[in-house]
Amino acid sequence: MYNFDYVKPASVADAVAALQGEDAQAIAGGQTLIATMKQRLAQPRTLVDLTGITEMQGISVDGGVVSVGAGARHAEVAGSAEVRGAIPALADLAGKIGDPQVRNRGTIGGSIANNDPSACYPAAVLGLGATVVTNAREIAAADFFQGLYTTSLNEGEVVTAVKFPVAAAASWQKFEQPASRFSLVGVFVAKVEGEVRVAVTGASEEGVFRAAALEQALASDFSAAAVEGASVSSAGMIADLHGTPDYRANLVKVMTKRAVEAMS
Amino acid sequence: MPTVSMTVNGKAVASDVEGRTLLVDFLRENLRLTGTHVGCDTLQCGACVVHVNGDSVKACSMLALSAEGAEITTIEGIANPDGSLSVLQRAFQDHHGLQCGFCTPGMVMSAADLLKRNANPSEREVREWLEGNLCRCTGYHNIVKAILAAAAEMRGEKIAAE
Ligand code: FES
Ligand code: FES
Numbered sequence: 159m160y161n162f163d164y165v166k167p168a169s170v171a172d173a174v175a176a177l178q179g180e181d182a183q184a185i186a187g188g189q190t191l192i193a194t195m196k197q198r199l200a201q202p203r204t205l206v207d208l209t210g211i212t213e214m215q216g217i218s219v220d221g222g223v224v225s226v227g228a229g230a231r232h233a234e235v236a237g238s239a240e241v242r243g244a245i246p247a248l249a250d251l252a253g254k255i256g257d258p259q260v261r262n263r264g265t266i267g268g269s270i271a272n273n274d275p276s277a278c279y280p281a282a283v284l285g286l287g288a289t290v291v292t293n294a295r296e297i298a299a300a301d302f303f304q305g306l307y308t309t310s311l312n313e314g315e316v317v318t319a320v321k322f323p324v325a326a327a328a329s330w331q332k333f334e335q336p337a338s339r340f341s342l343v344g345v346f347v348a349k350v351e352g353e354v355r356v357a358v359t360g361a362s363e364e365g366v367f368r369a370a371a372l373e374q375a376l377a378s379d380f381s382a383a384a385v386e387g388a389s390v391s392s393a394g395m396i397a398d399l400h401g402t403p404d405y406r407a408n409l410v411k412v413m414t415k416r417a418v419e420a421m422s
Numbered sequence: 423m424p425t426v427s428m429t430v431n432g433k434a435v436a437s438d439v440e441g442r443t444l445l446v447d448f449l450r451e452n453l454r455l456t457g458t459h460v461g462c463d464t465l466q467c468g469a470c471v472v473h474v475n476g477d478s479v480k481a482c483s484m485l486a487l488s489a490e491g492a493e494i495t496t497i498e499g500i501a502n503p504d505g506s507l508s509v510l511q512r513a514f515q516d517h518h519g520l521q522c523g524f525c526t527p528g529m530v531m532s533a534a535d536l537l538k539r540n541a542n543p544s545e546r547e548v549r550e551w552l553e554g555n556l557c558r559c560t561g562y563h564n565i566v567k568a569i570l571a572a573a574a575e576m577r578g579e580k581i582a583a584e
Contacts, residue, residue: 164424164441164487192483193464205441207488233477257554258532260465262477263484337466339553
């Protein structure tokens with residue numbers, strides 16, 4: 159890993175200021191970024207550690223909204239009685255990311271800002287129609303994720319929290335790639351704000367997406383049979399040594415069926 | 423060079439480090455605490471697990487500077503104050519939970535975190551918890567047995583080793 163300057167600001171304002179520097183890069187739990195830097199695929203001049211910022215911590219439930227500070231570690235979300243009470247599927251998802259040690263470091267803000275096409279959190283953020291809060295604005299989930307490792311965050315903009323609407327029902331079903339523990343295919347199904355949403359991660363070359371055909375089928379008939387009758391195209395799905403596009407397209411249906419059954 | 427200070431196994435330590443110095447290198451190179459191992463360097467194997475403020479983390483993927491002010495416990499800090507093996511360490515010995523021993527410090531540190539959170543884990547919970555710890559020789563079975571036996575002993579029950 160190339161060397162860098164390291165700063166650990168105590169406030170969002172100081173972090174935003176530090177990120178104005180040339181080749182400055184934010185780091186949260188570092189469970190992706192440190193590996194990337196070791197491979198010299200990233201070489202920031204300044205690393206801005208966000209884990210000392212109290213305003214980015216904490217989880218609260220208020221008026222049908224679960225607010226999770228961007229600095230909340232996966233283990234905190236998984237272990238939060240408030241999250242489990244309001245959106246059990248969200249706690250489930252956090253509790254299945256990586257392994258216990260990764261969950262003790264990795265954060266929700268880091269996960270969504272990185273937008274790995276196989277990361278778990280983007281599925282919940284898109285599936286629940288959450289709002290991403292930054293130092294500058296609020297961004298709807300549908301506008302936030304912009305394809306492979308790309309988000310609508312501007313240079314130097316910091317995710318400070320994610321606000322999830324409480325769903326009437328939701329389920330997270332992950333088919334895990336056992337070596338990396340990422341989703342080979344993960345599906346988040348939610349009945350929220352009067353509609354059925356199906357968000358899929360791990361499958362598409364464009365990253366997380368909503369499976370429109372499955373949503374339509376489930377809107378009129380919320381059953382596994384309706385999923386069976388719908389068709390999921392393999393166009394644009396990831397092809398790698400773990401699975402072909404057709405395999406992934408099939409898994410999308412299988413995991414959606416499991417979610418629907420878990421919610422029925 | 424920036425200076426980092428933290429408490430390691432109850433002792434205050436401070437040292438100059440580079441930004442890129444990993445916590446595991448700080449422990450092994452600066453403090454000569456070589457019980458914490460590096461197997462993969464890429465978050466897979468868990469040989470580098472230590473406790474940071476009570477939580478098990480992989481020291482190969484945390485910067486030393488991020489641990490400023492933290493309380494760190496490594497495998498060297500796990501034995502009883504008189505130097506004898508802790509219940510958990512002895513259980514690994516009694517149940518043949520190690521062969522070459524390379525993964526063992528990480529296994530013990532990971533298991534210690536589990537038993538702090540869950541005094542009575544099921545076998546399945548132990549196996550799931552060890553997801554991030556790889557062992558290339560013992561085969562997990564005896565490691566799981568050792569952890570379950572240590573949990574029982576810490577609860578005041580006694581399970582005989584074979
Ligand atoms: S050396 Fe840290 S996980 Fe393998
Ligand atoms: S005892 Fe040899 S790797 Fe586990």
